[in-house]
Amino acid sequence: MPTVYDVASVAGVSTATVSRYFRQPEKVAEATREKIRSVVVALGYVPSGSARGLAARQTGVFGLCTWGRHEPDEFALPPLEAGAPVSIARDVAEPRLYPLFADEVLRGAQLECTVRGFALMLGWGEDDPGHAMISEVAGRVDGLVVLPGVVPDEVLEHVARRIPVVVIADPPGAGSPLSHVTVDNVGGMRAMTDHLLAAHGLRDLWFVGLQERRSADGAERFQGFRSALRAAQLPVPDEPQLRGTGFRVDARAMTEEMLRGGSLPEAIVCGSDQIALGVIDVLVRNGVRVPGDIAVTGFDGLDAGRFLRPGLTTVRQPMDALGRVAVELLTDQVSQGRRAPAHRQLPVQVVLRESCGCPPAQAVARAG
Template identity: 50%
Template sequence: MMKASTVYDVAAHAGVSIATVSRVLRRPADVRASTRERVLASVQFLGYVPSASARGLAARRTGVLGLFFPGIDDEGDSAEVPFVQDMSVEIVVDIPDSGEVRPPNLYFDEVLRGSEREAWRHGFALMVGVGRGTNPAEMVNDIAGRVDGMAVLACSVPDDLLDHVSRRIPVVLIAGPRRGDDYDHVSVSNTEGMRALTEHLIETHRITEPVYLAGPVDSPDDAERYLGFVQALTAAGIDAAGLPVLRGEFSRIRARHLAGEMLAAGGLPRALVCGNDQMALGLLDVFGPAGIRVPEDVIVTGFDGIEAGRLSTPRLTTVHQPMADLGRAAMRAMLSRLQHPDQPPITSRLPVKVLLRESSEGTV
């Protein structure tokens, strides 16, 4: 491997100062065209790659933004993948409903996509960390030492750790309400969206005893959505406290188990209102093969608006939230904080849209 070229090598080859090389690479429009072309030709000839760490030291910035999620799938630790050269091809019959349902978590996929796009638009790279296990402190601290700011899912990081990190870099919380803190927050209209959907079920379909499938107990998103569910029931004179709540953990696999338990018990509610689309899709996975008609026998609704709900049979009635825009808003809040450290805390709340489809409306 050849020795890596330095900025001094480029300056000597192009016959300019190292300050001129730096200006060409960072602010090319500020340099005369003939000089700029000569420097860039030297960069190309020498194979010079600017040092990100050196630039960071000079600017006191890393040029990287951070994004931290909790563990986002149902898989345990995978076995080590060996380095092999195997050109064999196996042909298998792909049997549906094999029981091995490991769907991608499309909510995080979309938030990640929006975050990366917005960071890129402003000249930043994005570092992503996924917390696995019970102690995220090591990963969060490690990321915090490598980035200019970090966005985290609300309640995924202990409060004391979040406070510690926020003393060094800006922190943006994604999802959930403000809890007396001074962080920047971005979220969607969870309560309003779920209330509108539940009101539609009550007023249009005369649903009086819907059952709610809830997410994790510590999910701020689910808490807001359940609040909207309760508000709609209360406004209609229905006692929400008397209705069961099933804990689906935002998991398609867990919802499949709950569907099986309901069928084994011999009865279904008239409507199952799910806190996210993955749980609603898990119900559909079981009801269809069991001969349960949706929505004739039971109405099923979700929340998020992931693509799988548009492709399911029947198509899933849901509340669509702008997941990619949520990631973009988090990055914009972070960049604003970097530019204006003393500005008041930012609160951004994005609108949602109720999408009525066949899982509640029948033919649409």
């Protein structure tokens, strides 16, 4: 296999210039870049990340560890056969026709890595008692972004002794070496609940929360919900009226059970858009009008909510910015050698659509 020394010799440049061509091409003269490019192509040279890491004590790679979970119906997709005839359908039932929270965070991390000249290694999984996945990824990267609930904090704190770690959403405990990026969950859900109370005059509101360990965001959103009810001098529940795993299929089951009970609140405030989509699906299929009979709101800002009918009123969090800011923090820590943990809270935005009882945007525009 050709080496960096072969490329340098044939191109008539130093090995440092060849390395700079791959890592910082803008700092290499155009004529020299073209000469190196031609030699690289002719020799079939591929730079060795491990060798570069040994030389520079850095790999030029960040890692992102995400959830390995899937909606149950994803596993039931029929196989796609090569050579099958073109089919015609009025609708499609595939469960993943839009990006979810983790997908948006990944997209943001990818974009920021592109801007800053880093590669991105992806790892996933939760049922990993030996934490093999995190060890494999952490041993190959300069820094690590981790979604909430994927790896226990004590494992991440051990990893943080060697490389910087940024956790998305879950704030670490006091004195933790972990950095984190989150959003204003409390303020966002407080503003959403205030809107339902003030603009629509609703008084009987239920909250759908999470029962998983990945619940720091959910707990904060429930806190914002309770804060709004307390300020309005309404009864404040100690626990969410409904709890689920966050899967759409589970939200459907909870909603069906609620319908069998025969008692509906005036509004269901969901801890995530994914839950809200499942709730609305069951309500509409059972003849319950949204928002005519019951209002439903979400939290995230998934694209699916824009195309749902009725459109989903939600709290939009900057999911892609979570990934971008996490990579920004890693870059600062790696380049400046700072290991002190950093913390950022990003703002959110309440987006009003029809599911809460607000008129369609088009109607508002015409009235204006």
